[in-house]
Amino acid sequence: MAQTEKFVLNMGPQHPSTHGVLQVQVELDGENIAGAKPVMGYLHRGIEKLMESKTYAQCVPLTDKLDYVSAMNNNLGFCLAVEKLAGIEVPERAQFIRVICAELNRIASHHVFIGSLTNDLGSATGMIYAFRDREKILDLFNIICGARMSCHYPRIGGVAADAQEEFFKLTQEFIDYVPQMLDEYDKLFAGNEIFQARMKNTSIISRKDALRFGMSGPNLRASGVEYDIRKIDKYSSYDKFDFDIPVGTTGDNWDRYMVRINEIKESAKIIQQAMDNMPDGPFMAKVPKMFKPPKGEAYHRVENTRGELGFYIVSDGTTKPYRVHIRRPSFINLQALDHMCKGMLLADAVTAFATIDPLMGEVDC
Amino acid sequence: MGIYFDLKYFQQLQTEFPSVEFDAEEKEPKLYVSADELLPLMHRLKENSIWAFDRMANITAVDYKEYIEMVYILYSRRFDMWLTVKVKLPEEDTKVQSMTQVWPGTEFEEREIYDLMGVDFINHPDMRRILMPDDYPAHPLRKDFVPLQPKIQGGVLTWHKQKSSS
Numbered sequence: 001m002a003q004t005e006k007f008v009l010n011m012g013p014q015h016p017s018t019h020g021v022l023q024v025q026v027e028l029d030g031e032n033i034a035g036a037k038p039v040m041g042y043l044h045r046g047i048e049k050l051m052e053s054k055t056y057a058q059c060v061p062l063t064d065k066l067d068y069v070s071a072m073n074n075n076l077g078f079c080l081a082v083e084k085l086a087g088i089e090v091p092e093r094a095q096f097i098r099v100i101c102a103e104l105n106r107i108a109s110h111h112v113f114i115g116s117l118t119n120d121l122g123s124a125t126g127m128i129y130a131f132r133d134r135e136k137i138l139d140l141f142n143i144i145c146g147a148r149m150s151c152h153y154p155r156i157g158g159v160a161a162d163a164q165e166e167f168f169k170l171t172q173e174f175i176d177y178v179p180q181m182l183d184e185y186d187k188l189f190a191g192n193e194i195f196q197a198r199m200k201n202t203s204i205i206s207r208k209d210a211l212r213f214g215m216s217g218p219n220l221r222a223s224g225v226e227y228d229i230r231k232i233d234k235y236s237s238y239d240k241f242d243f244d245i246p247v248g249t250t251g252d253n254w255d256r257y258m259v260r261i262n263e264i265k266e267s268a269k270i271i272q273q274a275m276d277n278m279p280d281g282p283f284m285a286k287v288p289k290m291f292k293p294p295k296g297e298a299y300h301r302v303e304n305t306r307g308e309l310g311f312y313i314v315s316d317g318t319t320k321p322y323r324v325h326i327r328r329p330s331f332i333n334l335q336a337l338d339h340m341c342k343g344m345l346l347a348d349a350v351t352a353f354a355t356i357d358p359l360m361g362e363v364d365c
Numbered sequence: 366m367g368i369y370f371d372l373k374y375f376q377q378l379q380t381e382f383p384s385v386e387f388d389a390e391e392k393e394p395k396l397y398v399s400a401d402e403l404l405p406l407m408h409r410l411k412e413n414s415i416w417a418f419d420r421m422a423n424i425t426a427v428d429y430k431e432y433i434e435m436v437y438i439l440y441s442r443r444f445d446m447w448l449t450v451k452v453k454l455p456e457e458d459t460k461v462q463s464m465t466q467v468w469p470g471t472e473f474e475e476r477e478i479y480d481l482m483g484v485d486f487i488n489h490p491d492m493r494r495i496l497m498p499d500d501y502p503a504h505p506l507r508k509d510f511v512p513l514q515p516k517i518q519g520g521v522l523t524w525h526k527q528k529s530s531s
Contacts, residue, residue: 041496048481049505214421214470232445233366299423299438299449310423312436323506325425325436327474335473364496 006034011349013042019116019353020360026341026349033349036341038334043364051324056082056291057156059321064150066326067362069112070305072098072105072141075154080235081300081311082156086293093281094158095237096274100171101144101153102236103267103274107178108137109305110260117257117354118189121198126189133181136174143167156291158284168275175275178268182261190261199254203340203352206251213336216329217307219356222259223251229303236302240277241270256355292319306330306357328365330358367440369393370448374416382406395449403452404462410439410448411467417443421468424475426482428508433459433484454484463489481506498522 012023021042027035047066051059063074076098083090090098111134118126138148144167145153145160153160189195205215210223220227228245230238246262248255295317301310307329316322333356340352372389375396379385384399385406398406410418418439427434437450452461463486464471475486476495483504486492494501502524503510513524 041494041498044496046505049510211419212469214468227442235366301422308422310438312423312425312438314427323427325423325427327423331473331477332470335470 004030009346013039019358022353022358022360022363024337024349024353026346028346031345033341033344033346036338036349038337040331040334040360040363043360045365047365048324048326051321053320055319056293056321059324060155061150061152063326064152065361066328066365067109067304067306067309067330067359068149069359070105070109071149071151072101072153073109073302073304074309075152076102076236077300077302077304077309078311079154079156080302081298081313082293084300085296085298085313085315086156086291088157088285088287090158090236090285091282092237092279093162094283094285096278097159097163097283098154098236099238099241100163100271100274101141101151101159103270104137104140104171104174105151106267106305107264108134110264111137113260113354113357114185114189114257117351118195120350120354121195123189123195129184129188136177140167140170140174143170155284157287158282162283168278171271171275175268175272178264182264185261190258196254198348198351199257199355200252201250202253202348203344203355204250204252205336205340209336209339210251213332213339215307215333215336217304217333218259218263219256219307219333219336221245222248222255224249229301229308233301235300238270241273243270253351253355256357290319292317301327304329306359306362307333326365328362330356331363331365334358334363367445367447370396370416370446378406378409381409393447393449395451397451397453400452400454400461403450404466406450407437407464407467410450416446416448417441418446418448419443421464421471422447424464424471424478426478426484426506428482428506430456430508432456433482435461435478435484437464459483460485460487462487465489480504483507500524 007028009026009028011026013021023039025037026033047062060075060078063078064071066074111130115127115130141151142148144163145151205223207223207225210220224247226245226247243266246259248259293315295315297314299310299312301308309329310327312325313321314323341349375387382402384402386397387394410416418441420440422440423438425436433454435452439448463475466488475489478484480494480497481504514527516523516525
């Protein structure tokens, strides 16, 4: 009888399907996966340590580089945590502009997900389509803050500059385009037989397992748990908008894809409502130049595009934070990777890496 | 935003776990507990159905020079309730029970704390560094940390203390 033994294959850190510098040690039994261990740290920049030597305002641009495809959401999370610590009341107009930007960024981030997923499945066309549409959002960010990816637009106390008419006009054009865009995606991907065969009933995470791994965001919702911080915490006037939480049923790759597609629809709905009811008024609260929050600590979480992003800040009463800890959703979601890959074929591991959607800037911090 | 753990529960826990301390004057009192009683307390907080803290929202450590403080922020989905539990660890003995025994999803976060802050977790399934190189000799998030100089000697990467610039 032929003897077989387990074989360890290193995928990454330089591998086209691992989304940045993620290394996965895949243990193979023939073509079946017996285990998958993520190895991290190739992009570790020490942002938490770096923040201890910067003033609060200087920390905000550092958060851009956490999840670099959804910078607005990270800025927002940090600003809200500092505002909670210092008790700053943000004007309503600023809150609405923040919501528009965060939701636009959510759509842009899901474009990256769709693009990289279809690219990994062998359809480079899909990536071109998704990135074509993402470009439109990045151009909107260019108008509102002069930067396309590292926005640094939400600031402590409000936003950097008021949004102009031109921005609202072009955002409206984009929102009107969203149904047509999703229709195109449905025809291109969801209707494709090969795409369905690769996605349906692969890498299933059950509801119980998803909760056990501490997952959050679209990955958790795909497993059927209705858990969205925007609904629960109602931060930044999210309670004024009417939107649904898309959830999946089985928690397979297909659900993880569909949840994100439906989230794009919901985000478009939120942006439309925010633009229709945009209040007038100042875009920035009065924050002293020499900003010193009182002694104490605060934890604030927001719904990032990848899940529950939390900032824990300890202040010692000086201009610089004493300690900042960032709860990064992709870092925690990655714990499920081993469970997702076990028993699957090696070719399906690539799909699992794509649908769990880790972003290494956030994982390594 | 949710509600915070009720004061009467604090007193209830205090009768059960003698080392539990809290400042009743505070708006959102933190629950301090000794390292020995942490694990049974956490089991109680998670499994008792009147709190049902099913999520470890955030777990981190803060270096206060004389001691290292573990900070556990718990969240209950059912009651939308929060609680902060803290454990003070003396600098010479930074060992604490691993929370993976209660919430398995804290595995990576505890590895990160071990890596960056140098806290040892007892009964952790895979206690290795996660972000820094495996043979890195220091814990960067400690307040007394001085960056080390990488050097390649005989094809092997080693780390050296910086010479003082004075």
